[in-house]
Each structure stands twice: as structure tokens, then as C-alpha cells.
Amino acid sequence: MTTQSDTPVLDTLAAMTMDSIERCGLPQDMLILTRIAALAAMDAPPLSYLAHIEPAMKSGLTADKLQDVLVAIAPIVGTARVMSAAGHIAEALGIAIAVANEDMSNKA
Incomplete structure (x- = not known):
């Protein structure tokens, strides 16, 4: 049975x-850190980081x-990729905050 959604790719x-x-089998915080490192190495877009915000928060990942x-x-990956990753992470966090604020506004 197929579930209908407005965002099937994102849901998948x-x-x-x-x-x-x-x-x-890795502890959740180590798994998320590994995935963040892989995203940085791939020069992933902000939406890729956005998908990891909730698991990162649940695992107790800190900014440090x-x-x-x-x-x-x-x-290993180079300063350009690391700076790109930092920018993409910041953008993903901004998107997550905007979505959370919109949800709160709609519930009020």
C-alpha cells in the first residue's frame, strides 16, 4: 500500500x-557526527544537513x-569544503528555526 504525501522524496x-x-551499531551521537563528516566531505547542500537536525538534537550533539x-x-577534505559545510549547516538551522516558528504561529 502506498501512502500519499505532498513531499514523497523528502519523506523517503x-x-x-x-x-x-x-x-x-554506533552510539547515536557518533553516528550523527560520522554522517555530518560525510556530508561535509561530499559538499552536501543545506537540505541534507536539515534532515539530520532532529536526530542530532535527540543524540545530544553540541555545537562544540x-x-x-x-x-x-x-x-582531509580541505578548508573550502569545511567552510561550505559550516555555511550549509547554518542555513539548515535557519530553515529549521523558520519552520518551527511557522508551526508555532499556526498553532496559536
């Missing part, structure tokens, strides 16, 4: 992410840990 990607998190990962991978 979110389901894949959640399935990967549930099946991985995130910065440590970016510092650790900089010599």
Missing part, C-alpha cells in the same frame, strides 16, 4: 535516515562537538 529520505540510525568534527576533517 527521512525514512532512509531514520532506518539507518536504527540499524547502526560539531565544530570538533569540522576541525578534525579539515586537513
Whole structure:
């Protein structure tokens, strides 16, 4: 049975992410940090980071840990990719905050 949705691609990607998190043997915080490092290495767009905000929050990921990962991978992936990742992460956080504010406004 197929479930109808207005965002089938985004829903599929979110389901894949959640399935990967549930099946991985790494502690959740280590899994998210690994995925963030991989996204930075791939020069992923902001929406890719956006899909990881909720799991990152649930795992207790801190800004300091995130910065440590970016510092650790900089010599491997390069400063341009790390700076790009930092910008994309900031943009994803801005999107998440805007969506949360919109949801709160609609509920009020």
C-alpha cells in the first residue's frame, strides 16, 4: 500500500535516515557526527544537513562537538569544503528555526 504525501522524496529520505540510525551499531551521537563528516566531505547542500537536525538534537550533539568534527576533517577534505559545510549547516538551522516558528504561529 502506498501512502500519499505532498513531499514523497523528502519523506523517503527521512525514512532512509531514520532506518539507518536504527540499524547502526554506533552510539547515536557518533553516528550523527560520522554522517555530518560525510556530508561535509561530499559538499552536501543545506537540505541534507536539515534532515539530520532532529536526530542530532535527540543524540545530544553540541555545537562544540560539531565544530570538533569540522576541525578534525579539515586537513582531509580541505578548508573550502569545511567552510561550505559550516555555511550549509547554518542555513539548515535557519530553515529549521523558520519552520518551527511557522508551526508555532499556526498553532496559536
